[in-house]
Amino acid sequence: MSLNRQLIATGFNDLEKANRFLAARELEGIDRGLLLEGFALSADPDLALVSLVRLLERSPQLAELVNGGERRSEALFRLLGASEALADFLLRRPEHLDVLEAKVSPEPAGVPAPLLRRSLLEAVGADPEAENPVAAVTGTAAYTALRASYRRHLAELAIRDLGAASPEDFMPTAGRELADLAAAALEAGLAVSRADLAGRYPPEDVAAVRLAVIGMGKCGAAELNYISDVDVVYVVEADGMDEARAAAIGTGLAAGMTRAVSSPGPEPALWEVDANLRPEGKDGPLVRTLDSHLTYYRRWAHSWEFQALLKARAVAGDPGLGKRYEEAVAPLIWTSSEREGFVESVQAMRGRVTENIPVNERGRQIKLGRGGLRDVEFTVQLLQLVHAKVDESIRVRDTTSAIAALSAAGYIGRADARELDAAYRYLRVLEHRIQLVRLRRTHLMPEAPDALRALAKAALGSLSTHRPAPEALLESWQRTKRRVRALHESIFFRPLLATTATLSADEVQLTPEAARARLAALGYLDPRGAVRHIEALTAGISRRSQLQRQLLPVLLEWIADGVDPDAGLLGFRRLSEALGDSHWYLGMLRDSSSAAERLCHVLSSSRFITDLLEVSPESAAWLGTDKDLAPRDFDTLWQEIRHQMSRHPEAREAMRLIRLIRRREMLRIAIADAAGILDQTQVGFALSDADRAAILGALHVAEAGVAGTEGRLTNMLVVAMGRQGGREIGYGSDADVMYVHRPLPGADPDAAQQQALRIVSQLSALLQQPCTPPVLAERPLEIDAALRPEGKNGPMVRSLDSYREYYQRWSLIWEAQALLRARPIAGDDALAADFLELVDPIRYPEQITADDVREIRRIKARVESERLPRGADPARHLKLGRGALSDVEWLVQLKQLQHAAAVPALRTTNTLEALAAIEEAALLPAADVRTLRESWCLATRIRSGNIVSSGRSSDLLPSSRRDLEAVARWCGYRPGGAGALEEDYLRVTRHARGIFDRHFYGEPA
Structure with missing residues (x-):
C-alpha cells in the first residue's frame, strides 16, 4: 500500500502537509509502522503529527516512547490528537512530559478531591494540613507553579477521559474531577493571596479572617467543563474584628486569589473567576457576611437567583463557614417556587439565554440552543424547585444525579430518564471534546469538515476503530436535540395527563398534589381548575380525546409560556368543544406546530381574541397559513x-x-x-x-x-x-x-335636510x-x-x-x-x-396669524387641565398625558397649519406621514422627530395592548404588574419585560414632552 493510502486509512486529511512532516529529521529512527499505528489512535492525526514533531524537537527522548509501541505510547497519541493547548503546555513545561507515559485504561477512575487539593497546595509551598494554608512563594513564581501543576492534572485527566471505552459513562467523573481541580486551584490561590497580604496587614489579622468560597453553576454542581468561567460567591467572617476591616481583608483575599488563577503571566491564566452571581451582581460588594447574604436573599433577591443557588457549594476557604452558608440558604432555595413572580422570572431568564445567542450561532449551539444542554438543565432544575420542598431525595446538585433522583422518586418516567440522561451525557462529551482542542470556552459545533471528522472520532470510545463521517455526527447531534426538546415536553406535561386521564400502566403517575404543584410552578394560578380542563379534554376513547392526549404535552407548555395560562387553557377547552371533531381542526393541531403555537399564544395572551374566537371558532383555521391572515383590502x-x-x-x-x-x-x-x-x-x-x-x-x-x-x-x-x-x-x-x-x-332644501338627518x-x-x-x-x-x-x-x-x-x-x-x-x-x-x-x-392656509397660534396653545392647555380624568397620573395617560398622543399630534398639526401650504408633503391626514414630511423639510430636528415618533407609536401600541389583552379599552399605562406584563408581551417585549416597558414609556414621553414644550409653547407665535 502506498504511503498516501496508508495516511488516508489512518485518518489524515492534509496529505501534503503530512508527507512533509513525516520527512522531518525529528522522526528519524522512529519505526514508521508504529508511528502510523499510534496516529490511528488520534482523533486528529494531522494535529497529533505537528505536535509530536514540535515536542521531539525540544525533547528527543520521546522517540523511545513512540518506538515502545501502542501499549506505551497510547496516552501520547490520544492527547496530542485531541488537544493542541495541552501539547503547547508540554512544550512550555517539558518537566511534565512524563504524563505521556501514563497507562490508558478503558475503565478509568477519578482522582479524589483531597489528593488534588494537596497537590496544588504543595505546588505553592503551603501546608495542606493547616487551617488557613499560607503559600511559601508569592507573585509570579507562585502563579506559575500553581498553574503548571493544575495543567499537569488536567493533562492526566484528559488522557484518562480520551482512553475511556465509554466517554459518556466517564463524563460525570470527568466533570466532578474538573470541579475538584478548580476548587483545589482556588484553595491554592487563596494560600498565595494570604501570603501576598502579609505585607499589607498584620499576619494575625489575615489569619483571623475566615473567607468561604462558594462555587456556583457547574463548579458548585461538580460538573465543570474543561474550560469555563468559575462562578463563585464569597462569605467573610472575623470574630472580634471591625466589620469594615474584615470586609477589606476578605476583599483582598478574594482579589488575590483571582489574580493567582486569572492574571496574565509566563504560564497563561487558567480561567476567569466570575463573582457576578453575588447579591446585587457587579454593583454589590465583593464579599459579605453570612447575615448580609441572608438579608439580601430574604428581602431583595430575584426568583432566578434561587435557581442559581440550587448549585451553591462550598469549594474553598473556611469549610465551617461554607457549611453554614449552605445550610442557611437551603430553606430559601426549596421554598422559592412559592414566591410571587417565580415562573415569570425563570421564563425570562430562559428567554434571555435564547435571545442573546448571536443569529449566526443559533444553529451551532450545543449548550444554549433549542434541544441543547440548557434545555436539559432547565427541565431538571425546575422539577427540583417544584417538588423538592417536600421531597428531600431530589435535593442534589449535579444534573445526572438529579435525573436519577427524579426518576427514582417518580417525577420522571424511567424510560424518559434514561433517554434524558443519555442525551445530556452525549452533549457534554461533544462540548468537552470541542473545548479540549484549544482550551477555549466555546459551545459551538465546528463547521469545517476536518474539524467535524476529528470531533466524531474523539467522541467515540477508545475501543472503537471507526471514523464516522461528519454527516453522521451532525445527524446524531440533530437527532439528540430533537429528542431533548420532546423529552422536555413529555417530562413536564405527560405525567399530568397520566394523573388525570390514566394513559397507560408504564406511564409515571403523579399524585394529584404533585400535579397541581407542577402546574402552579409553571404559572397556572388555579391548578385545580387546570386539572379539570385537562380531564375534560382527555377523557374518553374518542379520536379527539386520543389526539388531545398526544398534543397536550406540547400545548400545555406553549399555553404556560403566555401571560395568563389559566385563561388560555379555558379558552382552548371551549374552542375545542365548539369545534368538536372537526377534521380540519384536529388535523391542524397535529400537523402544523406553528398554527398550534400561535393558537396557544393568543389564547393565553388576549382576552379580546379569545372571546372573538369563541363565537367564530372556524376562524382558527386561519392560523395555519399567513395567507389566510392577510387583511382584506x-x-x-x-x-x-x-x-x-x-x-x-x-x-x-x-x-x-x-x-x-x-x-x-x-x-x-x-x-x-x-x-x-x-x-x-x-x-x-x-x-x-x-x-x-x-x-x-x-x-x-x-x-x-x-x-x-x-x-x-x-x-x-x-x-x-x-x-x-x-x-x-x-x-x-x-x-x-x-x-x-x-x-x-x-328638491326642497328643508325636506332634504330632514331626510339627511x-x-x-x-x-x-x-x-x-x-x-x-x-x-x-x-x-x-x-x-x-x-x-x-x-x-x-x-x-x-x-x-x-x-x-x-x-x-x-x-x-x-x-x-x-x-x-x-x-x-x-x-x-x-x-x-x-x-x-x-x-x-x-x-x-392648509397660506399662513396663520399669531393670534391663531395663541388660540391653539390656549385650547391645548385647556384640554390638558379639563379633559384629563380626575385622579389620573399625567405621566401614565396614553392620550392626554405628558408627551403622549395628544402632545405629538397637536405639535404635528401646528406645523401642518403653519407650513402645509408651502410643503405639499404635509397635506396628509396621517400623523406618521406628517412626521416624516416634517423631518424631510427640516421643520424640526431629526432627533426630535425620532423621539416624537417613538412616543406616539409606543403609546398607540400600548392602547391596543390594553384592549387586546384584557378586552377592555383603557387610556392608562397599566399599574398592575400582571396587566403591564400582558401589554408588554403584546408590544414585543420578552417575558418579564413589564418593568422595561414602563421605563421605556416614561422615558420617551418625558423626552417627548420636553420637545413639545420647546417647539409648541417655546417658539414665537
Missing part, C-alpha cells in the same frame, strides 16, 4: 358587503351580516398582529378599511330604508375625522365623523347594534360627530353650501385644525371631491 370587503346586501335586502339581516364581516376582519387583523405579520401602520390601515366598509354598507342600508318610503331627496357623504381620518385607529376605536349632504336638483340617525343606530351572538370584549362601532362645526351645539348634518358659508364667515382655528384629518370614506364621490376642494384652503 377595502375593495374586497365592499364587494363582499354588496353581495350580501343584494342577497339580503331586508335591513336588519343585511346589517347583521355587515357587522359580522367587520367583526371577522377585526379578529383576522388581531391574530395577524399577534403573529407579527402586520406592523403598527398596517394594523391601523386594515382596521380603518374594515370600519369604512361597514360605514359605507350601513349608509346604503339607511339610505335605502329612508328614501324607500319618501323618495330620494339628497346625496350623502360621511367624512372621517380624528384618528379614523388618519387611518391610525386601534381595536375598539370610535369613528369620529362629519356628515355632509347636497340636495338633488329640484333621518339617514344619519338611522346609520348610527344600525352600526351601534351589537352582533349576535354578543361578545363581551367587542364594542359596536360608536359614531362620534363632536368635531363638526360648532361641535355638539351645531347641526348633526349640513349641506355643502352650509359648510361653505360657515367656514367663510364663522369658522375658528380649532375647526381648521380638526379638518387636517378630514377624509371622505362613504357616500357620493362627486360630493367628496367638492368637499375636499372646499376645505383644503381652510386646513
